[in-house]
Amino acid sequence: MRGHVSRWLTSAVVIAVLLAFIPMGYAQQKLKVGFIYVGPIGDYGWTNAHDVARRLVEQQLPVETLYVESVPEGRVEPFIDRLVAQGAKVIFTTSFGFMDGTVAAAQRYPNVIFAHASGFKRARNLATYMADFYQVYYLNGLMAGALTKTNKVGYVGAFPIPEVKRHLDAYALGVRAVNPQATIQVRWLQDWFSPPKAKEATQALIADGVDVFAFTEDSPTVIQESAKKNLLSFAHYSPMYKFAPKQVVSGELVHWETIYLDFLRKVLAGKYSADNLQDVDYWWLLAEKAVEVGAEPGMMINPLFVSRLKAATVKTADLGTLSVYDLVQRRIAQMSKNPVAFDPFAGPIKDRKGVLRVPAGQTLTVAELTSMEWAAPGVVGPWPGEP
Amino acid sequence: MRVGPSVRQLGPFRIEVGQPSGAWTLAVSAVAIFAAFIAAGGIFWAYGVNPIHAYAVIAHDVLVVPGAFPEIFRSTIPLLLTGVGLVLAFRAQFYNIGAEGQLLAGAVAATGVALFTPIRGPMTLPVMFAAGFVGGALWGLLPSLLKLRLNVNEVITTLMMNYIALYFVSWLVTGPWRGPSVRGFAYTDQFPLSAWLPLIPGTRIHWPTLVLGVVLAAGCAVLLARTRLGFAIRVQGENPEAARYVGINALRTTLLVMLLSGGAAGLAGVGEVAGVHHKLLDPNQVSLGYGYTAIIVAWLARGQALATLITATLFGLIYSSGDVMQVSLQMPFRVTSVFNGLILFFLIGSERLLAYRVRWAPRRAPADPPASAAAPHRPSGEEQWE
Structure with a gap:
């Protein structure tokens, strides 16, 4: 057995030495x-x-x-x-x-x-x-809150881990900033990539009356599935505008x-x-241009929805009453500065159980953001590991 | 199934049909693997990589590069343990497709011991292995009881038990067992150091599991060949009616086989969590489909427990070659599956050939050539076919 292995090794070495010269030709x-x-x-x-x-x-x-x-x-x-x-x-x-x-x-x-x-x-x-996308999710949430007619927006989440919970919370805070009546319906896939599960979750959310979708799953399934019913959606991670040009509103892009x-x-x-x-x-984040708002590079908001976003107005504490479209633009401008002039997780913020999570006048540290477990108000659905 | 060799004459060849010998099996399998290499070479070539260069790089980077050779055995370990257990089950005609779930059950049991019992020090690992064996065995017990008592098809039940195990592990790591130190990600905490399997220095081979695998393979070979239980397993596997007629207790035999088979898979699970991950994590990361690949390992071993040593190593080699193709040749990861698939395709395709032995045996020309020489040529040897 041993002799056998060493003979193998020897012949492999001989072959390898002979062929080692081939790649050397273009070694850099x-x-x-x-x-x-x-x-x-x-x-x-x-x-x-x-x-x-x-x-x-x-x-x-x-x-x-x-x-x-x-x-x-x-x-x-x-x-x-x-x-x-x-x-x-x-x-x-x-x-x-x-x-x-x-x-x-x-x-x-x-x-x-x-x-x-x-x-x-x-x-x-x-x-x-x-x-990280949490600022972008907040901006997507602002638009979703203005566009929902059923006051139910959906979120198809991959895993209930802090990264996804943070994005979901930011999205929910955005939705509620524009539309305090809206709820955010959650479904978890327990998978990063699973078109069949994403399809099932989307159908379940549609049955629940959801009419605007956001998600964390590495395929355009949610967009395609909701577009079949002409429901709106936000792209996730990659340029997904082309999968439903009439339904994709905006989304998150990474660089x-x-x-x-x-x-x-x-x-x-x-x-x-x-x-x-x-x-x-x-x-x-946004300020470093590592992330971008949009469903396609350079297209922040699908032009089909600009007029509806301009027609919807919202009252804010710091900027007064303005259209949702303008609000999104202002918030992007504020968050593109370094240091930022606005943060989605600026206190006071209570979680959905009423526990104060961010005191007034404070924002969350990176460590707090990356270990976030609580659910924002308006989130409806299971939340494994909720404190 | 034909009993006893039959002989055919085809032109100058004599073809014998019957039980293949070990040497013939090896020879046919080697030719099949070689044919798979040639077919895979065609794929390399189509991808724009010179096949000879590719195989040289693979041979070099799998066998020669420092630290690469032992990597072969890292995936061999779980395949060996699981494969041996499956050989046993398959010999008894119990089609255990549930090794993946039994492996996971073993991993869960070992994790429970490592993290949630006060056992520390040198006793930790033996207790973990014992718990893993019991965990895997229990996971295999339910389908065998269903089969024995209610005659429920074990292929379905063992397969379904895999999914239950998978979701159970998923629930554990996202729920009650999620570690406080992992910032919300779906893992348990790391095992204490006393629950880490020792490695062969300079490699990542958790040798206690490897030794267990080799011992188990040898033990099962002895069990099958030399013991009363082994005899019962073989008889029951080959002819259940005969087994019942001679008074072999099917219940006892099947239960023992399934306990051993599930237990062996459970041991593999212990090896993975204690030797590789040092924590429990997403079930698809705990086992890289070893429970399913082991079915092929056992099948290729053709009922011989010791042959799993060869077939499991073959798969370790295939996995390692796949890694090299990705890193050194920058090929897509699916190429591993293609490579794997081709080898299996040719091996299984050659299965029919194993029963045949071809010998050179030209018939003497008749002394007096018949007048039919001018008649339309008939396929030679046709008269032998009736």
């Missing part, structure tokens, strides 16, 4: 950057957005990129091994579930730079980064490349190294 000195994705690059959501950014980075910077898709959580470390063996000097791991594996790999490879999306553990060679370009430029300039990332945490 470019910085090699590896990306580890949790889903398939064609998922039309999270992973696709990271991959679009990866390709932009490769166009704009003198780097070479490698990627691996659909990596199970328990296998992130072996894949990091393989990327390092391929010569990767910077590795981005793009899912929360990769956190512990990335931390372990950062210890094993102290000279490799790591960055982990959506996590909270850092090290001297491990940074964290996140492009991970803003973070990747900034990070890698600093690596190339020698500003970031495998020694000084302990406090590097990107929490990038």
Whole structure:
């Protein structure tokens, strides 16, 4: 058995040495950057957005990129091994579930730079980064509150985790800011990508009387399903306008490349190294242009709905009475400043049980935002882990 | 099913039909795998990768790159344990499709011990394995009782039990077992260090589980070949009527088989949570479909417990090759499934051939050529077909 294996190894080595010369022909000195994705690059959501950014980075910077898709959580470390063996000097791991594996790999490879999306553990060679949507969801909520006729807006959520709860709460606060009678009906899928479950949830919400939809699921299913009944929806993560040009109002778009370009430029300039990332945490929002309001890049609001949004008026404490359309524009302007002039989670905010969650005059810290568990007023439906 | 070899003559070849020998099985399977490689090479070529270059890169990066070779065995471990258990069940003609659920049940039981009992120190891991075995065995018990008492088809019940296990784990990690330290994500807390399986230094192989797998494979081989229970299992599997006639207790045999089969899958679950994840998490991440892949592992082992050592390693190798194709050749992850599928397609396609042995045995030309030489040519050997 042993002799057998070593003969195998020997012949493999011989073949490998012979063929090692082939790739050497175009070996480059470019910085090699590896990306580890949790889903398939064609998922039309999270992973696709990271991959679009990866390709932009490769166009704009003198780097070479490698990627691996659909990596199970328990296998992130072996894949990091393989990327390092391929010569990767910077590795981005793009899912929360990769956190512990990335931390372990950062210890094993102290000279490799790591960055982990959506996590909270850092090290001297491990940074964290996140492009977050809560402001955009709030803006979508303002529009949804003005457009619902049944006073029931729907939300198809992936997992009841703080990230999704934060987005849902921001959306609900937006809806209620315009339409205090409206409720936000929730369905959970327990899946990031599941068109069949999304379809079922959408149909259930339609049966409940919901007429405007938002969601967290990496396919355009909710949009397509609600459009069959001519109901309105907000795109999620990718440009989904084309799936229902008459029903998609707006949505959320991400630009991970803003973070990747900034990070890698600093690596190339020698500003970031495998020694000084302990406090590097990107929490990038509208002001950094890491996220965008719209169902299509450059199209903030579907022109079909502009007149209806201009016709709806709303009374606000700080801006007086104005149209919802103007309110959205003003809020975007306020949140595009750095520091922001408005935050959706500005107190006083009580949760749906009446517990004060944000005291008057305060906003939430990033740590509070990323561990949010409570449900905003107006949210109707199951809420696992509700405090 | 034909009993005893029958012989046909086809031109100069003599074809014997009967039970395949081990060497013949290996030879046909090797040819099938080779054929799959050629077919997969066609896909590489269509994708724009030189197939020879691709296989060289795969061989190099799977076997030679430091630290890569042991990775093969990481997916071998759960497949081996689960596969051995399934071989046992299949030998008794109990079609256990529920190994995935039994694996998850084992993982849950082990997690319960690691996080919610005061057992700490060197006793933790043995207790976790024991609990995992019991968990998996109990999960397999219900379908076997339903089968024995109410004659409910076990394929359906074991399969359905998988979904119950899946949703149960999902509920645990999003509900009562969700860890306070994971910021609302769907995980339990990390296990205490005493519940982490030791690794072979420099690798990620949790060796106690591997040893368990090898021991279990050997033990099951002995059980099937040399013990009274093994005899009962074989007789019942091959002819239940005969088994009843000679007084073999079907209830007892099936129950024992299912306890062992489910228990083995449960052990695999313990290995995954204690050796890889160190926590309980989303069920689709706990097991990467090992319970289903193990069905193929067991099937390819053709009822031989020891052969799972080879078939489980083969799958470890296939998985590892798939990883390399993704990283080193930058191919899409689906290529692994395609590669996998091609190998299975050819292996299963060659199944029919196993029963046939072809020998070179030209018939002597008759001394006196008949006048029919000028007659229309008949397919040679036709007269042998009646």
